[in-house]
Amino acid sequence: MSVMVRGLKKIYGDHVAVVDLHLSVQPKEIYGLLGPDGAGKTTALRCLAGVMMPSAGQIKIAGQDVTQDPERGRLVVGYLPQQFSLYGDLTVEENLQFLAQVRGLTGAQSAARIDQMLQFVRLSEHRKKLAAELSGGMKQKLALCAALLHEPSVIILDEPTAGVDPFSRREFWELLLALRDEGAAVIVSTPYLEEAEKCSRVGFLLQGRLIREGAPAELRAAYQDEVVAVLTREAFRVQSVLSDLGRGAFVRGHSVRVLGRQGLAEQVRVRLQASNCHWEDVQVVSPALEDVLIANLQEGGGGFGGN
Ligand SMILES: Nc1ncnc2c1ncn2[C@@H]1O[C@H](COP(=O)(O)OP(=O)(O)O)[C@@H](O)[C@H]1O
Ligand SMILES: [Mg+2]
The missing domain is CATH 3.40.50.300 (P-loop containing nucleotide triphosphate hydrolases)
Structure with missing residues (x-):
């Protein structure tokens, strides 16, 4: 029914x-x-x-x-x-x-x-x-x-x-x-x-x-912001160093995700280099549904073109 x-x-x-x-x-x-x-x-x-x-x-x-x-x-x-x-x-x-x-x-x-x-x-x-x-x-x-x-x-x-x-x-x-x-x-x-x-x-x-x-796939596809993943064993330290960038930084296991406008990865690298944190890799990754929804929560609908 x-x-x-x-x-x-x-x-x-x-x-x-x-x-x-x-x-x-x-x-x-x-x-x-x-x-x-x-x-x-x-x-x-x-x-x-x-x-x-x-x-x-x-x-x-x-x-x-x-x-x-x-x-x-x-x-x-x-x-x-x-x-x-x-x-x-x-x-x-x-x-x-x-x-x-x-x-x-x-x-x-x-x-x-x-x-x-x-x-x-x-x-x-x-x-x-x-x-x-x-x-x-x-x-x-x-x-x-x-x-x-x-x-x-x-x-x-x-x-x-x-x-x-x-x-x-x-x-x-x-x-x-x-x-x-x-x-x-x-x-x-x-x-x-x-x-x-x-x-x-x-x-x-x-x-x-x-x-x-x-649908989850539609929501991911409509999301236009950049998602940057930092692979690190010091996730919580890295999070605090990056917390004011973009829409903020979120710990997910051994990585920290930072959400924000295009070009964010470069800002993240600069910030990490100036810190004394240890990290392995910085990558732009495709958004998980979780990222999309966190962005929505932060701004009541942000991250999608036109909003
Ligand atoms: N019986 C109720 N009387 C007055 N306010 C309520 C009652 N139930 C829920 N609310 C209020 O309505 C809003 C929505 O609550 P709810 O539906 O329980 O949300 P959720 O399940 O998403 O946590 C909240 O602000 C809550 O405080
Ligand atoms: Mg409830």
Whole structure:
């Protein structure tokens, strides 16, 4: 089922959390909603999931306006909230049985579906464990399981991998990719910019507004600034030496990335030569999506021709 959002707006008191949001997500797509804390990601996703009424705008799922009929929306949407609460003193299985009951699944239906979903997220052998004993990654897989019980065709996940270790994050993403391949429309927010590369399209939200949207490759191609990578074992020292150049310097493993206008590499070399830092190499590299998004964050949309 496709999701179509038109002019979504949400105001809390006198605070505008989301304004004029337009989105469209098709089956077999993963749409990544990115943006810093407070950008309005959770607010937008809550409205899409039908757990919060927008102040204005339309949300159509498979052509039906779910703001007029939230119950209908909740039937086809699986929602994994940012703060998902499990019953720590119930087992994995008991948590799911309870949620299946809340969802109105009958006994036989729910037992089969729970088995199938536990297998899908590879938690079958942990089904008798107390939820409180699960690792962070396992808890999130259980939460995903719970969101999928009623076989939704639209899946909305709010920072599902936040605070989860890198290995489990990769495993969780494999599950999202599998759901996409089966035909779901997936909408996911994430604070991890490297996860954006796995999305079909991403939207970048800043102060409630969608300031940039596109496929990762399109966004990289439209980016016109220079990205200079300094290879060094003293990344943090080099960063502080270069921090006031261009749009700033960012540490990425054993390299420091500096973003800015053409000709930046020369400035970087001059600056490094005048310092007593140790570095191996200075190169102009092609931008990663992470660079593009950092540039957007810095200037609310900078780095693209004409902006
Ligand atoms: N229930 C609420 N009441 C008032 N303000 C809220 C509420 N929820 C969120 N906000 C505010 O709305 C803005 C967007 O918040 P949120 O949607 O949680 O952003 P994000 O998920 O991107 O961090 C923030 O400024 C936040 O403080
Ligand atoms: Mg949030």
